Amino acid sequence: MTIMISVAGLLSTTLVLLLWYPKSIRTGRLADLYTVDSARTLSSLDQKSLDYKLLASGLSIKPVTFRLLCIAAGIGGAVITWLFLPGLPAIVVGGIVFYVPGAWLNDRVKSRGRKIDQLLPIGIGRIAAGLLAGGSVPDVLQQVGESLEIEMTNPLTPEFVLTASEMRIKDRVEALRSLAARSPSVSLANLAQLLEGYTEAGGRAYTGVLMDISMRVQQILIARNRAQAKAGDSLVSAKVLPVVLVLILIYLSQDPMVRASLTAVPVQIVIGVAMAAMVAGYVIIRSMIMEAV
Amino acid sequence: MTALIYLTGIAVFALVIYLTLELAPATPTGRLAETLIPADGVVLSGWRKSLSPLDKPVSRWTPAGLLRQTRADLYWAQIGDRWNDWNEVQFTSLRVALAVAGFGLGLVAIGEPVFALIGGLVGFQYPAMAMGGIARRYRRQFIAQLPEYVQLVSAQMSANVSMEEALRRTSQAQSLAGKWMRRVLQMAQGRDLIEQMQREAQEAHLPELIGMSVQLEFIRRGTAQQELMGQLATSIAADYIGTAEQRAEKIGSELVIPMVIFYFLPFMVTLLIVIGWPIMQNMGGM
Numbered sequence: 001m002t003i004m005i006s007v008a009g010l011l012s013t014t015l016v017l018l019l020w021y022p023k024s025i026r027t028g029r030l031a032d033l034y035t036v037d038s039a040r041t042l043s044s045l046d047q048k049s050l051d052y053k054l055l056a057s058g059l060s061i062k063p064v065t066f067r068l069l070c071i072a073a074g075i076g077g078a079v080i081t082w083l084f085l086p087g088l089p090a091i092v093v094g095g096i097v098f099y100v101p102g103a104w105l106n107d108r109v110k111s112r113g114r115k116i117d118q119l120l121p122i123g124i125g126r127i128a129a130g131l132l133a134g135g136s137v138p139d140v141l142q143q144v145g146e147s148l149e150i151e152m153t154n155p156l157t158p159e160f161v162l163t164a165s166e167m168r169i170k171d172r173v174e175a176l177r178s179l180a181a182r183s184p185s186v187s188l189a190n191l192a193q194l195l196e197g198y199t200e201a202g203g204r205a206y207t208g209v210l211m212d213i214s215m216r217v218q219q220i221l222i223a224r225n226r227a228q229a230k231a232g233d234s235l236v237s238a239k240v241l242p243v244v245l246v247l248i249l250i251y252l253s254q255d256p257m258v259r260a261s262l263t264a265v266p267v268q269i270v271i272g273v274a275m276a277a278m279v280a281g282y283v284i285i286r287s288m289i290m291e292a293v
Numbered sequence: 294m295t296a297l298i299y300l301t302g303i304a305v306f307a308l309v310i311y312l313t314l315e316l317a318p319a320t321p322t323g324r325l326a327e328t329l330i331p332a333d334g335v336v337l338s339g340w341r342k343s344l345s346p347l348d349k350p351v352s353r354w355t356p357a358g359l360l361r362q363t364r365a366d367l368y369w370a371q372i373g374d375r376w377n378d379w380n381e382v383q384f385t386s387l388r389v390a391l392a393v394a395g396f397g398l399g400l401v402a403i404g405e406p407v408f409a410l411i412g413g414l415v416g417f418q419y420p421a422m423a424m425g426g427i428a429r430r431y432r433r434q435f436i437a438q439l440p441e442y443v444q445l446v447s448a449q450m451s452a453n454v455s456m457e458e459a460l461r462r463t464s465q466a467q468s469l470a471g472k473w474m475r476r477v478l479q480m481a482q483g484r485d486l487i488e489q490m491q492r493e494a495q496e497a498h499l500p501e502l503i504g505m506s507v508q509l510e511f512i513r514r515g516t517a518q519q520e521l522m523g524q525l526a527t528s529i530a531a532d533y534i535g536t537a538e539q540r541a542e543k544i545g546s547e548l549v550i551p552m553v554i555f556y557f558l559p560f561m562v563t564l565l566i567v568i569g570w571p572i573m574q575n576m577g578g579m
Contacts, residue, residue, distance in 0.1 A: 180467060190442070197445075197452055206451070206452055209451040213448050223538065230541040231540075231541045234545050277554075285552070288544070289548075291434070292541065
């Protein structure tokens with residue numbers, strides 16, 4: 001009971017800190033974070049810094065708050081598990097819960113690039129059509145960005161809109177190079193280079209070529225996205241098995257003898273190693289799937 | 294008697310080391326050799342310096358196929374800025390040293406020859422697995438990014454830019470293919486660019502790259518370069534699309550081993566020990 005009170009106190013303190021910590025910019029909904037301002041801020045930050053990761057993942061908290069939350073989550077996870085399964089497994093769970101937010105954050109940053117890759121085939125198709133119809137590159141980028149925004153909030157729109165506005169106020173090639181440099185997706189950087197070639201070639205004569213190449217790039221991206229989605233199906237069992245194991249352990253622990261065995265050191269070591277192995281396995285399998293195509 | 298066996302063992306070990314180090318063919322010396330040896334005379338330090346006595350016997354006795362494979366893996370690991378400055382002989386020396394260390398550790402810690410052999414095997418395989426994993430990751434990334442890169446080259450050439458200039462311009466791309474092209478351009482100072490590309494492709498041991506560099510050589514000789522480049526870009530894109538589908542199909546079978554090691558084994562062992570522990574306790578108490 002005393003432990004529960006301590007945990008409740010710890011979590012309440014973290015929550016108060018999270019809510020009342022002074023913020024320089026108050027941002028609103030998660031959807032608002034995919035804005036031109038955030039895209040501009042991201043381009044000025046180091047991609048390895050926690051500031052960049054938090055902004056790119058759409059979290060409106062400061063790095064210190066995030067670290068505090070990780071520690072609180074780790075301690076909270078360990079204490080709560082300790083109530084049901086005291087000993088080594090609780091410490092392992094604490095370690096895993098401490099590690100998970102960081103891994104989740106890294107994944108969210110990478111997923112920004114993946115989301116862009118998923119939308120890019122549609123974007124490329126519309127850009128090519130817009131240019132073929134005689135639009136200028138900034139106008140077409142602006143319109144395509146806005147059209148994508150109508151369907152759903154996405155990270156590609158602010159990149160297009162920011163590039164369009166930069167192209168209007170400074171050198172066009174410079175603006176496209178800036179898009180390529182800050183892009184979290186290699187394909188988007190390639191598109192920027194393609195548009196740079198289009199701008200340098202003077203437009204009109206190059207439109208047909210751009211159309212052909214855009215179609216091929218579109219096909220490549222569609223095939224890659226489809227293959228990645230197909231490969232991702234294999235991850236289902238990696239998510240289901242740990243849940244099944246926990247459910248079986250809860251069911252078995254209703255037996256007094258099994259419950260007593262859960263506190264034995266060798267059993268705890270095995271459970272702890274199994275938990276760590278499953279987390280490591282998940283990370284390895286996920287990276288294998290992501291790198292497969 | 295036991296002391297005699299140990300003495301014989303030490304004497305045989307010393308003889309083998311002497312024969313391997315002293316009687317193995319020496320590195321050629323003289324003016325011609327100095328001319329042929331690359332001028333980058335890197336001063337060895339750290340691990341590579343400590344392992345350098347092993348380099349000569351390793352380069353002599355290691356099968357050529359293994360060295361070729363290691364060279365190709367090191368090439369891709371170095372593209373990803375890992376294992377920089379290591380060559381295939383030094384890396385194999387490291388594997389041999391770790392195998393001996395693993396064998397010795399197994400023998401001293403457990404005293405069983407089987408465990409010593411397992412320790413030796415782990416020591417030999419671990420560096421190759423670690424470096425091979427990095428190489429595989431970068432190789433796949435490169436293969437995935439190559440088709441889009443070729444589209445960029447094709448686009449540049451369609452704007453009446455020469456092939457060399459198109460390759461030079463597209464090397465600024467932030468993709469791994471762009472990085473590779475920057476490396477080729479750097480190595481091709483004063484040499485023919487396409488020939489250098491072919492050399493690098495052979496060193497990388499990547500069929501896609503070898504095929505592309507050979508076709509680029511044909512395109513350079515041809516008259517309708519833009520059309521030919523367009524065709525190459527189309528065929529590379531089509532190949533990639535087909536391969537991506539195949540790899541997505543295959544990934545399920547590739548995941549079987551990690552699934553067994555990281556999920557099914559821990560799952561089974563956990564259940565067995567949770568259920569079996571009370572039984573073992575009771576049997577022990579009887």
